[in-house]
Amino acid sequence: MNEKYLLHNVRPMGGAAVDLLIADGCIAQMAPLITPDATMTLIDGQHQLLLPGLVNAHAHIDKNLFGHPWHKNQTPEPRRIVDYVDNERRVRRESNLSARTQSAREVRLALAAGVTHIRTHVDIDTEAGLAHFEGVLATRDEFHASLTMQLVAFPQSGMLIRPGTVDLLETAVKLGADCIGGLDPSTVDRDPVRHLDTIFAIADRHGVELDIHLHEPGTLGAFAVELIAERTRVLGLQGRVTISHVFCLGMIDDAYLNRLIDLLLENRIAIMSLGTGVGAFPPLKRLYVAGVTLCTGSDGVRDTWGPYNNVDMLDRVKMLGYRSGLRRDEEVELLLDIATHGGAKVMGDAQYGLAVGCRADLVVVPGDTPTEAVINLPSRTYVFKAGQLVARDGRSLV
Amino acid sequence: MNEKYLLHNVRPMGGAAVDLLIADGCIAQMAPLITPDATMTLIDGQHQLLLPGLVNAHAHIDKNLFGHPWHKNQTPEPRRIVDYVDNERRVRRESNLSARTQSAREVRLALAAGVTHIRTHVDIDTEAGLAHFEGVLATRDEFHASLTMQLVAFPQSGMLIRPGTVDLLETAVKLGADCIGGLDPSTVDRDPVRHLDTIFAIADRHGVELDIHLHEPGTLGAFAVELIAERTRVLGLQGRVTISHVFCLGMIDDAYLNRLIDLLLENRIAIMSLGTGVGAFPPLKRLYVAGVTLCTGSDGVRDTWGPYNNVDMLDRVKMLGYRSGLRRDEEVELLLDIATHGGAKVMGDAQYGLAVGCRADLVVVPGDTPTEAVINLPSRTYVFKAGQLVARDGRSLV
Numbered sequence: 001m002n003e004k005y006l007l008h009n010v011r012p013m014g015g016a017a018v019d020l021l022i023a024d025g026c027i028a029q030m031a032p033l034i035t036p037d038a039t040m041t042l043i044d045g046q047h048q049l050l051l052p053g054l055v056n057a058h059a060h061i062d063k064n065l066f067g068h069p070w071h072k073n074q075t076p077e078p079r080r081i082v083d084y085v086d087n088e089r090r091v092r093r094e095s096n097l098s099a100r101t102q103s104a105r106e107v108r109l110a111l112a113a114g115v116t117h118i119r120t121h122v123d124i125d126t127e128a129g130l131a132h133f134e135g136v137l138a139t140r141d142e143f144h145a146s147l148t149m150q151l152v153a154f155p156q157s158g159m160l161i162r163p164g165t166v167d168l169l170e171t172a173v174k175l176g177a178d179c180i181g182g183l184d185p186s187t188v189d190r191d192p193v194r195h196l197d198t199i200f201a202i203a204d205r206h207g208v209e210l211d212i213h214l215h216e217p218g219t220l221g222a223f224a225v226e227l228i229a230e231r232t233r234v235l236g237l238q239g240r241v242t243i244s245h246v247f248c249l250g251m252i253d254d255a256y257l258n259r260l261i262d263l264l265l266e267n268r269i270a271i272m273s274l275g276t277g278v279g280a281f282p283p284l285k286r287l288y289v290a291g292v293t294l295c296t297g298s299d300g301v302r303d304t305w306g307p308y309n310n311v312d313m314l315d316r317v318k319m320l321g322y323r324s325g326l327r328r329d330e331e332v333e334l335l336l337d338i339a340t341h342g343g344a345k346v347m348g349d350a351q352y353g354l355a356v357g358c359r360a361d362l363v364v365v366p367g368d369t370p371t372e373a374v375i376n377l378p379s380r381t382y383v384f385k386a387g388q389l390v391a392r393d394g395r396s397l398v
Numbered sequence: 399m400n401e402k403y404l405l406h407n408v409r410p411m412g413g414a415a416v417d418l419l420i421a422d423g424c425i426a427q428m429a430p431l432i433t434p435d436a437t438m439t440l441i442d443g444q445h446q447l448l449l450p451g452l453v454n455a456h457a458h459i460d461k462n463l464f465g466h467p468w469h470k471n472q473t474p475e476p477r478r479i480v481d482y483v484d485n486e487r488r489v490r491r492e493s494n495l496s497a498r499t500q501s502a503r504e505v506r507l508a509l510a511a512g513v514t515h516i517r518t519h520v521d522i523d524t525e526a527g528l529a530h531f532e533g534v535l536a537t538r539d540e541f542h543a544s545l546t547m548q549l550v551a552f553p554q555s556g557m558l559i560r561p562g563t564v565d566l567l568e569t570a571v572k573l574g575a576d577c578i579g580g581l582d583p584s585t586v587d588r589d590p591v592r593h594l595d596t597i598f599a600i601a602d603r604h605g606v607e608l609d610i611h612l613h614e615p616g617t618l619g620a621f622a623v624e625l626i627a628e629r630t631r632v633l634g635l636q637g638r639v640t641i642s643h644v645f646c647l648g649m650i651d652d653a654y655l656n657r658l659i660d661l662l663l664e665n666r667i668a669i670m671s672l673g674t675g676v677g678a679f680p681p682l683k684r685l686y687v688a689g690v691t692l693c694t695g696s697d698g699v700r701d702t703w704g705p706y707n708n709v710d711m712l713d714r715v716k717m718l719g720y721r722s723g724l725r726r727d728e729e730v731e732l733l734l735d736i737a738t739h740g741g742a743k744v745m746g747d748a749q750y751g752l753a754v755g756c757r758a759d760l761v762v763v764p765g766d767t768p769t770e771a772v773i774n775l776p777s778r779t780y781v782f783k784a785g786q787l788v789a790r791d792g793r794s795l796v
Contacts, residue, residue: 070766072727079725277720306725307773308716318706319720325676327477327704329470368468375705 002387006036007364010045012354013333014369017047022360025387030356043389045364048381049373051336052354053116053361054313055343058211058244058272058297061106061120061139062099062132063088065302073307081215082188085157088304089127099135106301106311107143108396113312114363114380117347118147119211119297121154121181124172126164133172140176146390146398148361150347152211154181159198160189166198173206179242182212185224192224200231203240209348211242211272221248222260229263239268242295242346246271249287250280257283264292270346274299274316275323277308284324288334295343296320296335313339314365317374329371336370360387400785404434405762408443410752411731412767415445420758423785428754441787443762446779447771449734450752451514451759452711453741456609456642456670456695458552459504459518459537460497460530461486463700471705479613480586483555486702487525497533504699504709505541506794511710512761512778515745516545517609517695519552519579522570524562531570538574544788544796546759548745550609552579557596558587564596571604577640580610583622590622598629601638607746609640609670619646620658627661637666640693640744644669647685648678655681662690668744672697672714673721675706682722686732693741694718694733711737712763715772727769734768758785 005022012018012030021029021040036042065071075087091097099122110118122133133153140149153172159165159182173180180202185195196212203210214224225243232241249257249271264271270293273282288294296316301309308319317335326332344352351359364382367373379394390398403420410416410428419427419438434440463469473485489495497520508516520531531551538547551570557563557580571578578600583593594610601608612622623641630639647655647669662669668691671680686692694714699707706717715733724730742750749757762780765771777792788796 070770072767072769073725074728075726278723307730307769308720308725322675322706322717327471327706328473330472332705369470371470371705372468 004040005043005384005387005389006034006040007043007045007362009047010050010364011047012050014049014367022384022387025359027354027356027358027360043382045382048364049367049370050354051114051363051365051370051373052340052344052352053363053383053385054114055117055295055340055347056110056115056297056311056313057117057119057295057343057346058274058299059106059118059120060123060300060303061103061118062122062136063300063303064102064106065097065304066102066105066109068095071302071304073304075304081184084305089125089157091304092128099132100138103136103139104142107139107147108398110311111146111383111385111396111398112380112391112394114365114383114391115311115313116148116361116383116385117343117349119150119152119179119347121152121156121211121213123156124153124165124168125155125157126162126168127157130168130172130175133175133177137176143398145388146385148347148349150178151176152179152181153177154213155183158183158188160191160195170202173202173208177208179209179211182210184214184216185227186220187216192227196227196231200235200237203237204235209240209242210237211244213244214246214248216248218248218251221246222252222256225260226263229267229269232267232269241267242270242272244272245281246273247276247279247281249282261287261290261292265290268293270295272297272346273320275320281323284320284338285326285331285334288338293342293345294338295346296339312377314374314377318377321374329369332371332374336374360384402438403782403785403787404432404438404440405760406440406442407445408448408762409445410448412447412765420782420785423757425752425754425756425758441780443780446762447765447768448752449512449761449763449768449771450738450750451761451781451783452512452737453515453693453745454508454513454695454709454711455515455517455693455741455744456672456697457504457516457518458521458698458701459501459516460520460534461698461701462500462504463495463702464500464503464507466493469702471702473702479582482703487523487555489702490526497530498536501534501537502540505537505545506796508709509544509781509783509794509796510778510789510792512763512781512789513709513711514546514759514781514783515741515747517548517550517577517745519550519554519609519611520570521554522551522563522566523553523555524560524566525555528566528570528573531573531575535574541796543786544783546745546747548576549574550577550579551575552611553581556581556586558589558593568600571600571606575606577607577609580608582612582614583625584618585614590625594625594629598633598635601635602633607638607640608635609642611642612644612646614646616646616649619644620650620654623658624661627665627667630665630667639665640668640670642670643679644671645674645677645679647680659685659688659690663688666691668693670695670744671718673718679721682718682736683724683729683732686736691740691743692736693744694737710775712772712775716775719772727767730769730772734772758782
């Protein structure tokens with residue numbers, strides 16, 4: 001039986017103060033003033049902001065180095081994606097990292113930061129086999145009451161170029177992956193059609209969704225978007241496909257971008273973007289206004305790739321706003337919508353939101369307005385998941 | 399008489415642990431172990447990092463809105479620089495902000511973040527006259543023992559286009575400005591030669607330095623760099639001129655960039671860059687390796703322009719690293735050098751550094767390595783200015 005909470009004096013999205021009754025995991029009541037009774041645990045929200053749970057729709061929670069000494073980044077030149085992948089595989093092998101342990105560490109930090117949903121891509125390759133995947137599966141089980149988690153079976157080291165990988169991916173799907181992943185079908189796997197046909201076939205056979213890493217630039221990446229849309233339509237997978245990164249959407253001309261936006265809308269393909277420090281990335285405000293489903297994420301954090309990512313999705317909104325040139329509060333809140341409702345939609349969560357009847361996935365945080373919280377990144381005062389208090393004052397309780 | 403401190407067990411730049419004896423405002427001794435005596439106040443550094451004081455070489459400390467409710471950014475379109483300037487002048491007029499009060503608030507926050515030096519540009523225009531300037535002068539006096547501060551007399555609203563501004567700028571220089579400023583001589587003031595001749599003449603007459611805001615793009619901005627270099631050479635002002643922002647250095651072709659780098663080196667012109675969220679900015683690593691003097695800063699924080707800047711210079715290093723694609727620890731430390739030694743050089747501080755005999759401007763902060771501190775931005779444990787403890791555990795003591 002879940003504890004019943006009366007959360008007093010919080011301001012949903014910075015609006016007028018309300019009380020929330022949280023019962024049976026849900027928002028049972030929301031009103032200016034609710035009279036407490038003896039069955040309720042009273043929590044004073046002290047007129048702070050109330051946000052819905054933050055959604056990290058693109059993580060790699062098995063890759064971090066939390067709990068280990070600071071990793072000095074010395075990735076060898078020329079630092080193409082394949083160099084980062086090779087370097088990471090080497091570090092993981094040499095340091096004998098446990099995906100089980102590392103992913104649990106990242107989950108606790110994420111909960112403390114108000115993250116209630118994570119979609120994580122888990123490396124599957126012919127060297128590690130399913131070891132990382134099984135570790136993260138165990139973490140999903142451990143935290144099943146505290147976090148909504150989806151796993152993507154992800155061929156980080158390439159798929160067609162590493163014979164045996166396809167079978168491993170399909171096994172991961174049978175073991176419980178929610179999505180089949182993909183990676184740069186042309187630049188890494190050297191055969192976009194066969195790459196995409198293979199992963200779409202797995203999705204079709206097993207009824208899972210797709211979430212495809214696409215770093216490919218310009219018109220090459222855009223061609224892959226077209227191929228993905230064609231397969232989504234033919235297999236009737238509308239609303240079940242996400243393309244991640246998709247830097248190419250920030251590199252093509254307006255007319256072509258408009259054609260791709262139409263394809264995304266027709267096939268209800270979601271776009272995951274977490275921006276990038278250098279170079280182009282999708283024009284988020286434009287896609288948002290056009291009605292494309294958008295989500296964002298942390299990517300790998302505290303890993304061998306680079307130091308700039310972290311588990312805090314409010315910080316991700318800040319980085320996206322900075323990189324997108326979005327300075328007005330309404331624009332920052334548009335990005336926050338991507339990191340909350342957008343991500344929840346991509347993860348298929350129909351019970352998400354700040355309304356009566358929704359599951360109580362909630363974050364209480366200081367600030368006058370949501371934008372102030374995004375900018376100042378204060379520690380999260382309370383985090384609820386499914387009506388249970390999972391973090392307080394920036395620390396995980398689970 | 400200054401207090402004498404024995405700072406025990408700190409790791410300069412992450413190296414081997416040492417003790418520091420701080421006396422008469424300076425680092426009097428630095429050794430693996432110093433025996434305390436009754437005249438010394440003992441401070442346990444707990445094996446934390448020791449950094450030299452952080453240098454904010456480009457601030458606008460009179461413009462912030464600290465202590466006021468969150469400012470909802472609604473800058474009207476089309477949001478060119480002139481629109482931000484007009485919007486800001488309107489907000490300052492309507493809210494009756496005191497430059498004296500606001501600048502003191504920003505100084506305290508900066509001290510708490512380990513900033514020991516600030517060069518601030520102060521708006522001078524025909525509407526506010528010298529009111530902002532006099533407010534910041536008073537703040538410089540108030541904090542003279544806690545902070546090295548330089549003032550730039552800055553024509554934020556234009557100079558030639560607002561008759562009367564030149565006289566006001568010259569008066570500010572007589573009142574104690576360290577530098578004469580400038581602003582976009584072509585795009586704002588419509589006459590690059592007359593603009594630059596005017597401010598160089600003021601610098602020459604009064605023996606002050608120059609620090610010129612240059613947002614102008616591409617070859618137009620590059621032409622202004624050439625004009626600045628010519629005047630620097632003719633007037634013998636080598637080592638006394640800074641150009642701020644200089645986005646154009648990130649926009650021109652390699653051959654032209656190399657010619658400009660030669661001009662900067664020949665005339666010992668410093669470049670101030672704090673990057674930008676969108677668009678090009680100077681290639682910092684390349685300039686650094688070429689030997690150009692570089693510094694960075696906060697720009698305006700918590701102001702009407704945009705929400706993304708803050709007083710923490712470690713956070714600025716992080717933003718610059720993210721935007722420059724510099725992921726290796728040695729590259730992050732190169733940027734940290736710009737935010738410390740580079741800024742101190744630009745501000746003409748010959749007593750700066752982590753060596754015996756240097757003035758004790760010091761920051762103690764948790765972290766294995768400087769890069770870890772840049773990434774995690776922990777609160778500063780101790781901040782010393784000229785041998786006095788000015789902040790502790792993230793709070794200003796003055």
